[in-house]
Amino acid sequence: ALFKLKLSLVIYQLFANSGYAVIFLSGRFNLIPSLTEQKIYAYSDATVKVFQAALLAMIRNHEDLLTIRHWWTASRMAHQDLDNVVRGAMLPVLAVDPRGFITAWNASLQELTGLSIDDVRNKHLCDVVCAHCREEVKMTMERVMSEAIESSPKD
Structure with missing residues (x-):
């Protein structure tokens, strides 16, 4: 055409x-x-x-x-490739969006935690981990996000 x-x-x-x-x-x-x-x-x-x-x-x-x-x-x-990798991994794998909300959760994590993807989808990662780990997870997420922002190409 x-x-x-x-x-x-x-x-x-x-x-x-x-x-x-x-x-x-x-x-x-x-x-x-x-x-x-x-x-x-x-x-x-x-x-x-x-x-x-x-x-x-x-x-x-x-x-x-x-x-x-x-x-x-x-x-x-x-997106389909990422879903296939997450679903097919034998190790626990999860994905979060830039705000820290869970977007993917594989079967290994479901076995480990007893929580399905429907239970954790759109929940913040800090809400899913045990109470004594929350502060460390929050700090790690903030550090990872700041590093990602610093390494992103500037306009």
């Missing part, structure tokens, strides 16, 4: 330039008066440019949609 859009733009430009050539030659061989030639240029040039811009915008929009679809698919595949 993208090739057809680009081909249509090339064909359009060929016809537009051929039209300009006909007008130019008609003026040079006195087939049309000079004033008429100038009027044709004045009125048709804006129309030609607007239509060309519309074609370019459609092509760019199509390219953007293809790029978005590519990255959306890659994102979904990465």
Whole structure:
């Protein structure tokens, strides 16, 4: 589809330039008066440019949609890969979001704690660990998040 859009733009430009050539030659061989030639240029040039811009915008929009679809698919595949790794791991594995809320919890952790993913999903990690570990978990989470922020690329 993208090739057809680009081909249509090339064909359009060929016809537009051929039209300009006909007008130019008609003026040079006195087939049309000079004033008429100038009027044709004045009125048709804006129309030609607007239509060309519309074609370019459609092509760019199509390219953007293809790029978005590519990255959306890659994102979904990465999410599925992470889910498969977490589910298939023989060791206890969990994932938390940047705020510390649990987003993934595998079967090994369920066996170890007796809590299912439904029991812990969207709960803060500090709410799930035993009371005497909460402060250490909280400090560790804050340190990890600050290191992640420091190492993230700056705009």
